[in-house]
Amino acid sequence: MRVQYVAIEEILTNAVYHRSYEIREPIEVRILPDRIMIGSFPGPDRSITDEDMQKCRFISRRYRNRRIGEFLKELDMTEGRGTGIPKILQAIKKNDSPKPIFHTDEDRSYFVVELLLHPAFIKGKEPELRPELSLQNKILRILKYGDFSKSAIAEKVGHKAVSGELNKQVRNLMKAGLIEYTIPKKPNSPKQKYRLTSKSQNVEI
Template structure:
C-alpha cells in the first residue's frame, strides 16, 4: 500500500542508506526486557509465522530472527520497530508515537467537541482507531431512484479510503519527530496529518496527481510487519485505492498536500455531497436540553475523562442529558440519528452502563417494552458540577 515503493533494483548507495538507517534506529532508552514476549507470540500467531512453533527458542535469538534488536553482545538494545510493535506502551520510549482523533463542530477555530488518543502498539492503535471511525463516524445513506427497484447506497466517507489514509500515515511518518498522527474530523471533511512529507525526489505535480513513488522506504521493517498483518500491501497501492474508493462512493476527489520543505503530509477526504452535514451538526452540536453552549462543551470535556474508549464524548453527553429523567431506546436513537438498534445498544448503551454513567429504570426487567434509561448519580453529578459552576458566575 505504501506511498514509497522500493524499486526492483537498489543501487549500492540505496542499500548502504537502508543499512545505516536500520543501524541508527536503535531505541537506546529501552532494554531487551522491554520487548514483551506475549505481544510477540500474539503477533506470530496472528500472521501464522513458523517462528510461533519454536516455543523453546532463546528469547534473544527470536528477537534477532525478527530483526527487532541490534547492537553487540555487550550492548544489545531493541530497535524502534520492536518497541513500537511489542511494548505495551511504546510512547514511554518514543514520545507521541500515537494516533489522535479530534472532532470539531464546524471549523478548526470552533469549539472542540471531543478528543480521542490511541496509544499502545502501533498495529493495535490502527485497529482501535479504525474501529472507532467505523462505529462512530461512518454513516450509510440510501437514495431511492424513481422508477427503479434498487436504491443507491453510499457512505459519508468510504471506509477503505479512511483505512488506507490512516495506515499510510502510521507507515510513513517519522518516529524521530515528536508529533502524533492526527485525524481531524470536521462537519464536511476528514483530514489525516502526519510528519514529515514524502521524499524530496517526488515532484509536486506527481503529488497533486496522487503518484508517490520513490526508491527508499522510511520505515521498511514497519511496512513488512504491517504487510504480514494484512494492513498494507506494500506495493504502492494505497493512494490509488483511496482515489478509487472515493470515486466508487460518489465522493469528491481526495486531496494530497505537502509543502516545499516536505515537512508534513496532509490527506483530505471531503464528505459525500449528499450526506447531511446539517444533520451531523444538529444532532451532535445543537442538542443541549437546557445547557448553554459553553456548559455543553464543558460537560463533553469532563465526560472525555471517564467515557468508554469507543463512545464519542459528545454523543455520550447527549445521551446522558436526554436521560436525566428517563428516556426510551427509540427516542435516544432518534435523537442521535441511529437506525440499527443492536449496534446502538452495543456501541453506545452498554459501554455507558458499564461505566456507571447510565442505568435501566427497570433493572429486574431488562427486556420490558416499557424499559427506559436514565443518567446515574455519577452522570448527574458531572452535569450538576458544570451547571452549578456557571450559575455561581452569574
C-alpha cells in the same frame, strides 16, 4: 455512504507506515462536519515531485520504516507495492465522493490528506458559509500546518495569483488577531510569511 471507510483505513495505515518516528509529533486526525483530515510528519520524500502529487502519483525511490511495512504486510494492512494511493482513489470513486486533497509545504515538513464529505450529506444540513468566511477558514486551515507566504496561500486555496479578495481576508484575519507576520519588523520583506497566533487556537477551524 458518507465517507469511504476503506479509504480512511488506507490513509491511516500509510500515515503509520511513512511517518518519521524521530519526530515526536503524533499522527493527527481531525473530524470536521464536512471533512476528515489526517496528517503526519514529515511530508512525502522529495523524489515525489509536486506534479506527481497533483496527479496522485506517490511512488517514492526511498522507503521509510521498512520493518514497520513488513509488519503491516503480515497483518494484511498493506501490500508494500505502492498500491495505497490507487486503492484510496478507487474506493473514493466507487463511493462517488470528491477526490482527496493532498497538502504539504516546500520543505516537505508535513503531509495532510483531506477527505471531503459526500455532497449528498451536506445539502440542506447547514447554512452555506459566506464566501469571505469560507476563504478565511481555508487560510486558517492552511496555516495550521505551517508558515506560508501569501503566494503559497493563494496556490493552496486554488487561486492562480494573489487576488484582491485574498489580500482583503488576510488583512481581516490580521486585524482580528488570528494571524500575524513571521517578520513583523519588515512587513514588505520578500521572505515574509504568515502564521497563526495563540488567539486562533480558540477558533474552530
